[in-house]
Amino acid sequence: MRKSVKFAKIYLSVVELSGEIGLYYEADSVIHRLDPRVKLAWFVLALAASIATQFDGSVGVFVFISLIVGIVLARLSLARLLITITYSVVFFIVTILVWASFYQNVGRPLFYIGFANLVVTDVGLLVGTGKFFLIVNPITAMLLFFSTVKPYDLVQTFDKLRLPYKAGFTLFLSLRLLPVTFKELKEIIDVQKSRGIEVDSPNPVKRIAYTIPVFVPLIIRIMSITWETAITLMVRGFGAGKRSYMKPLNWSRRDTIALVVLAAFYISIIALKLVGFSTYTYVEGWR
Amino acid sequence: MSEVLIEAKGVWFKYNKKQDWVLKGVNFTVRRGEFVGVIGESGAGKTTLAKHFNGLLKPWRGEVRVLGMDTRRVPTSRLARHVGYVFQNPDSQIYSATIRDELSVGLKKLGFKTEEIEERIKWALEVVDLRKPLDISPHVLSFGERHRLAIATVLALNPDVFVLDEPFAGIDYKRSLNLLEIFRELTKKGHSVVLIAHDLQLIAELADRVVFMSQGRIIREGTPEEVIGDVAFLESNGYIPLQVSVIASKLGLGKVVRVGDMAGELYKRMAP
């Protein structure tokens, strides 16, 4: 398969994944019913916990597990889970190799990887996995947040928390432009091919040369779509002042409980890490 | 009858396995010197069919031949010599730093010499009536001018068949008519034109043959009078018939689609 086709296929899967607009995934689940503010807090807590555990994958893995539990509870499609895991595995191997190589002389050697001429030590492995979770956990948490919070509630969540809701909205808008951009990209490739420009040439050097005929028009198209969207926002009175909501968020007892549980879990992880706890040394010591 | 340039035989097509068929067994030929108008609602499959003519899409069943070449075996870059495709939005095409570069990209690919490239560029710009210095950026042009530039790039390639897919968004009526007259002239020199447009008046004025598509099939084919002149047929297929056709049918003048013909009919009856 030609690379451009492959690229297009991957892109397509991402677009399909994100549904028609944004990443939201319609489902009836415990997580969907939670107040978006709880889910935003979840994201922030998971992010903080990932930062706290960035040198210790043996603790970071619990943050990861908590998020996978969230995804399962949210009944997100299998495809979404699989894509998360597939990309994670690839990313996992790369981060481990890179970080383990920095820590070859620190800690107790565990095993040796022949082709990379690399000694993996326990410290190297902990840091490698920690760094891996530092990236993968926030991404997974973000996926969970955007998949379960309706775009409609997104603005409201930011607004109610007195965060700049226009910023939240910009984020949503850029997600909305994704499928439109893809449509334009396909059109532009067709146009240039029709003029005899082999944008999908099998020759990689040629293909690089032909990125210009694709990306210059794409950027111009995106600019004009953005401009038209800005006009639309203006004529609908966006940013006119205080917004109201037809379907206001309402906080229930269930949300309070969820928030307390989540906060307790992640704050204890952070606290344990601050006092120097590591699952690895704990297990080692116990053995 | 003249030589067949494009022949689509029993074309079935869909965009992916899960979807429904977009084209359902379409047969379509374009002969040398013909001006064919294609009409039909959005989603009827007009653009999908047209993209088969230069191999951008390949049939799932059936076959498409361009000057005898099977589009499944020949790359679009080669078919581009024979089939020139003008798209709706010029901004999907224009990327060069100067007007000259934009016009010469395709010509250089076809291996023309510098003098001939210059000559063709000059001719194409004259045809579309775009009088601007060649060294300025195409992005400073107005939308209508960019549109004419896009048409000129295809004209310069001098293909056998021109496929015009809704080419007149943002170009006013007088200019559209002038441009189409030019394409009409080109058919006399052996080129063929396939025009996809919602504008019935333009098609009625210029096409030899009109094809009406609906839900992936060709449901009516014939002279402009037979297709566009049939008020009841158009109305039952979601189209707004031409004003002169409506008036002619109310007056019992038969099927009339062109301003000139209507004037002729009335002249016969009203002349002193």
Added chain:
Amino acid sequence: MSEPAVEIKDLWFKYLLAEDWTLKNLNLTVERGEFVVLMGPSGCGKSTLMYILTGIIPNMIKGTIKGTVRVLGKDILRLQPQEIVRDIGFVFQNPDSQIIMPSVLEEVIFGLENLGLPPDEIRERAEEIIKYVGLWEKKDLSPWSLSAGERQILAIASVLALRPKVMILDEPTSMLDHRGTKRVLDLLDRLKRDYQMTIVVVEHRIEWASEIADKIVIMDKGEFVAVGKPSEVFSNYELVKRVGVRPPMISEVFYKLIDRGVRVDRIPVTAREAVELIKGRLGGGR
């Protein structure tokens, strides 16, 4: 009655880096409830005028403005966008760029929420307008599952929900097929009849425009070259030919008859007029 809906006086406009004036000394009065169709070749300044009437100039695009533009008596050149949207609605060509939210209902309430209206009023207004335009069955669907024509109807409905008194539309049908065009034009027709809404529209379907328009305005090179009833404007054969706007087909037929020496008393613009006129002529001739 009170002030006119739109009053343009000695309006000049030049874009920021441009050398020439894009709009030159425009004067126009649009009465309340009037339906005005604006025509002209591309680059004549139609879109610029639309931008001024909707506050996009000077709020989003800068330039030099001279003269005054009053809408319902208010000087819109000095109004903030949030004040303008309560009086003036704007819809343009591309329906795809005018869709923000992921469902029909949410799209319509988006603007109402921006204005901070109470939830009950939002619900009421949204239901009323979605039913009026005939999209109620589809209120929970994604706008992307609708046809392009229906998406444009949705864009118009979302603006109408803000209850503007004047609607400005810039080629609302140019990207639609005939079915979509018919729906949009029918909706405009109903707005005029049911709500006596003031409508200014750039539209090339001149046969339709001539049936419904109270006034046709023809623009060329930044100036108004003709203002009047459709029959008045299209009687001016010389002008129509010079500017290159498309006349109704039947008017063009009559221009040709005049060219061939047939004496006609007037030039028809609508099908009904033409049928009567021709029947009269033919009946009398025999």
